[in-house]
Amino acid sequence: MTDDAEHWWQALLANDEATVCEAVNTAFSDSPAAGCAVGVDGAVLSVVVRQQELDSMPGQTPGLTPAGRPTLKNLTKRDRVLWWLTSMGSNIVATLKEGFATAPGITAIDRAILTRLPDTQRLGFVAYGRWTRQAIESTPWREPEDALRFQDIGQDVACSVTTTASGNLSSSIKSLETSRVPGFQELLDHAQDEPGAGEPSLADLDVTLGAGTPPDDRAPLTDSYRIKPFVEWKQETSAGPPPVPVTPPALPASLIPGQALVLPEDAWQGLRAAFSFAGADADLTLFLTGEDGRVAADKDFVFYNQPCSADGAARLLGKRQEGSFFVERATIHLAVLPERVRRVAIAINMDVDTGLNCGALTHAALHMDYVTGAAWAFQPSANPEIRAMIVAELYRHTVDGLPAWKLRALGQGWADGLDGLTRAYGVDVE
Numbered sequence: 001m002t003d004d005a006e007h008w009w010q011a012l013l014a015n016d017e018a019t020v021c022e023a024v025n026t027a028f029s030d031s032p033a034a035g036c037a038v039g040v041d042g043a044v045l046s047v048v049v050r051q052q053e054l055d056s057m058p059g060q061t062p063g064l065t066p067a068g069r070p071t072l073k074n075l076t077k078r079d080r081v082l083w084w085l086t087s088m089g090s091n092i093v094a095t096l097k098e099g100f101a102t103a104p105g106i107t108a109i110d111r112a113i114l115t116r117l118p119d120t121q122r123l124g125f126v127a128y129g130r131w132t133r134q135a136i137e138s139t140p141w142r143e144p145e146d147a148l149r150f151q152d153i154g155q156d157v158a159c160s161v162t163t164t165a166s167g168n169l170s171s172s173i174k175s176l177e178t179s180r181v182p183g184f185q186e187l188l189d190h191a192q193d194e195p196g197a198g199e200p201s202l203a204d205l206d207v208t209l210g211a212g213t214p215p216d217d218r219a220p221l222t223d224s225y226r227i228k229p230f231v232e233w234k235q236e237t238s239a240g241p242p243p244v245p246v247t248p249p250a251l252p253a254s255l256i257p258g259q260a261l262v263l264p265e266d267a268w269q270g271l272r273a274a275f276s277f278a279g280a281d282a283d284l285t286l287f288l289t290g291e292d293g294r295v296a297a298d299k300d301f302v303f304y305n306q307p308c309s310a311d312g313a314a315r316l317l318g319k320r321q322e323g324s325f326f327v328e329r330a331t332i333h334l335a336v337l338p339e340r341v342r343r344v345a346i347a348i349n350m351d352v353d354t355g356l357n358c359g360a361l362t363h364a365a366l367h368m369d370y371v372t373g374a375a376w377a378f379q380p381s382a383n384p385e386i387r388a389m390i391v392a393e394l395y396r397h398t399v400d401g402l403p404a405w406k407l408r409a410l411g412q413g414w415a416d417g418l419d420g421l422t423r424a425y426g427v428d429v430e
Contacts, residue, residue: 015040015105027102028095035095043107044130049095051088051115051126054080054173078320081173085161088113088127089147093136100133108132117175124175129157138269138335140371149270151308152315152331252367252375255392255409262397263405267370268335275348275391276327279362284328286314287345287425288337294426296340301427302330313337314344325363334394334405343395345425349388349418358413359384366391368407378409386413388421 011019017040024037024045039046057080063073075083092111099109113127135153140146151157160173255261263271275284288300288309295301299310307316313336319328332344346366350356358364359382369375380391390410397406414420422428 012103013105015043015103020045020103020106024099024102027098035091035099037099040106043105044110045099045103045106045108046110047095047099047112049091049111049113051091051113052084053116054084054118055116057084057087081161082320084173085159086144086147088115089150090144092127092131092150093141093147096131096136097141100136106133115173118173126160126173126176127158128176129154131155135336140266140269142371145272146270146371148317149331152270152312152333153336154312157312252369252377255376255378255407257380257409257411260406260408261376262399263334263394263407264370264373266372268405269333269370271332271334271368271370271394273330273332273346274327274367275329275346275364276322276325276367277361277364278325280356280360281326281351281354282328282348282358282361282364283351284316284319284330285347285349285421286316286330286332287343287347287427288314288341289343289345289425290340291342293343293424298427300341301422301425311336311338313341332394343393345390346392346394347388347390347421349421352387352418357384357387358382358389366409368392376407378411380411383413386415387417389413390421 008019012023020040021037024047028035028037035047035049037045037047059075059080060072061075061079063071065071092113096109096111100106108130110130111128112125114123115126116122117124117126129150131150131154139149139153141149151159158176160176273284275282283304286302286309287295288302289295298306302309302314302316304316307318309315313333315331317329317331319326321327330346334344337344348358348364350358350360358380361382364382365377365379367375367377378392380389383389390412392407392409394405394407397404414424
């Protein structure tokens, strides 16, 4: 290694601001996500990312007619927002991983995301937060839905796409309040929002996101994500080797009331829960409790008005219709739960305004899985005498002298609904 190279490497390891920003921005230059490193404070890197606007997302998706013919179906506004949010999460995760891979001395990245707002067509901040190297490297990223985990594993994360009181994603994207973070407004005030200003601008980053070509007449980038025309794809596949058969995923193991099992350690990093149902409306709720079975504070009560625990380890992802069913999803990161949390109760309660009971639910089932392994399903009985129930619980245990987490199917309920459910776990609902 030459003296110059050794000097550069030592400066990179020491988190020299100019060296780190130059190296990271060089790494970002061939990425579909338009990001820019803007500063280093100790071992924390600051990055601004330009996210494509909502109006650039497709308005239709492939589907089938009742007769089975291919067609295009119009996306609802919420579906487009979910698609846009997943795209933003993917860009955040990709640039975080690239930043950590490029700068070995950086332990955390502060990130702010800008986009052109649909209503005003002006730039605004739509997400920000801090993500540590450990959180990014210990989280599996394999499925498109994993991109939404950026909200679960970050610190002080704010996002303009929120969950409504009914459990659905909001259908609008509004700018976050810039006064909450020092320097945001100044950065926004000095941002060049129009192309052709004589120097690279935030508006020029649209070119990178759209056409795959950076500003200033540089060489075009290779777009690994370009959608190939059908004729091109057909020619490539017909000339190539036969496709490798894909093994279908294993069916989830069915649980019966009272059945318990030890969760694999891989599941601790990101357990996914999905409660599906029809016939009536119900809400998913999580209680993070101590040994006494009661929450220590309101922050350990996760419901539609507070969809995330204080440490981000438990989060409701919203409710949406999928075919003839409604599905409400949640993620639970057991590995990052504080030691004081000994159990996590997964509960459902009927909509209090309807006066209906659990007997009105049809096809109700809780599905749980994790990215790299097994899946489980539990179908609680449709009991007409209860209005809220604990469907399942997760609890700490010891196996062969080592700490473990177990999953138990329950299906036990309360006749007085949400009031009885929350009272049992030490929550006062006004």
